[in-house]
Amino acid sequence: MISARDLHKRFGHVEVLKGVSLDMGKGDVIAVIGPSGSGKSTFLRCLNHLETIDRGRIDIEGETLVDTDAQGHCRYVGDADIRRICRKMGMVFQQFNLFPHMTVLQNVIEAPITVKRLRREQILPTAERLLAKVGLAEKHASYPSQLSGGQKQRVAIARALAMEPDIMLFDEPTSALDPELTGEVLRTMRQLAEEHMTMLVVTHEMNFAREVANRVIFMDQGELIEDAPAGEFFANPCHPRTRAFLQSML
Ligand SMILES: Nc1ncnc2c1ncn2[C@@H]1O[C@H](COP(=O)(O)OP(=O)(O)OP(=O)(O)O)[C@@H](O)[C@H]1O
Numbered sequence: 477m478i479s480a481r482d483l484h485k486r487f488g489h490v491e492v493l494k495g496v497s498l499d500m501g502k503g504d505v506i507a508v509i510g511p512s513g514s515g516k517s518t519f520l521r522c523l524n525h526l527e528t529i530d531r532g533r534i535d536i537e538g539e540t541l542v543d544t545d546a547q548g549h550c551r552y553v554g555d556a557d558i559r560r561i562c563r564k565m566g567m568v569f570q571q572f573n574l575f576p577h578m579t580v581l582q583n584v585i586e587a588p589i590t591v592k593r594l595r596r597e598q599i600l601p602t603a604e605r606l607l608a609k610v611g612l613a614e615k616h617a618s619y620p621s622q623l624s625g626g627q628k629q630r631v632a633i634a635r636a637l638a639m640e641p642d643i644m645l646f647d648e649p650t651s652a653l654d655p656e657l658t659g660e661v662l663r664t665m666r667q668l669a670e671e672h673m674t675m676l677v678v679t680h681e682m683n684f685a686r687e688v689a690n691r692v693i694f695m696d697q698g699e700l701i702e703d704a705p706a707g708e709f710f711a712n713p714c715h716p717r718t719r720a721f722l723q724s725m726l
């Protein structure tokens with residue numbers, strides 16, 4: 477579903493990604509863990525073109541988004557193809573990013589109407605089904621400011637799903653939430669995983685990584701240091717930096 481090869485990214489003098497590669501199959505649930513500043517968000521943002529890479533190659537479901545030629549020039553496909561390819565991925569952010577002036581329902585149907593050109597009556601049944609799925613059917617007329625953090629994040633998940641993505645990217649979806657609200661968002665994500673959604677999840681929730689992810693990758697200082705099945709990753713991490721990080725999380 478995703479193939480990332482040797483991704484490099486710098487911000488000014490700081491090399492944030494130093495050759496990150498990842499292959500992700502259909503139905504994979506991969507947890508991305510690592511210290512603050514290690515490049516986890518940048519990696520996710522590069523995959524769906526919220527950031528551009530400087531070097532490397534990204535293929536999404538067999539279609540090349542960007543490649544680097546022999547001279548080292550990074551070449552993206554055309555804008556229309558970028559938009560089409562990136563639409564295969566939905567993204568959920570730490571800070572929800574809901575439209576504050578729109579109701580819950582409007583938030584969910586906005587992109588299908590403006591981007592996919594669906595008519596309101598075409599998307600309404602899907603939107604209602606998705607809101608019920610995340611446990612918020614009765615909140616469709618509320619505004620984001622009237623919701624708890626956990627509810628906002630579940631709306632954000634429903635909104636991403638309304639575009640019918642094949643892959644969901646989550647960037648620390650629960651780290652802005654109080655512990656008692658974290659569980660309800662993780663439950664929604666666990667349910668998605670059980671339905672075999674392909675998911676790449678940056679998280680500090682080690683129990684989620686252990687129980688829901690089938691693979692865990694550890695990033696440190698712009699490099700992907702370890703990539704292992706979840707059980708193995710926690711039972712027997714290979715790299716000393718992974719071990720040190722896991723110890724610090726206990
Ligand atoms: N737009 C930007 N401009 C300049 N530097 C940036 C930008 N975005 C990120 N960085 C830098 O890139 C590095 C990696 O940041 P990134 O947000 O990817 O880390 P992270 O692993 O997601 O960290 P956290 O766990 O704190 O979210 C950091 O040193 C950060 O300061």
Ligand SMILES: [Mg+2]
Nearest residue numbers: 516517518647
């Ligand atoms: Mg981050």
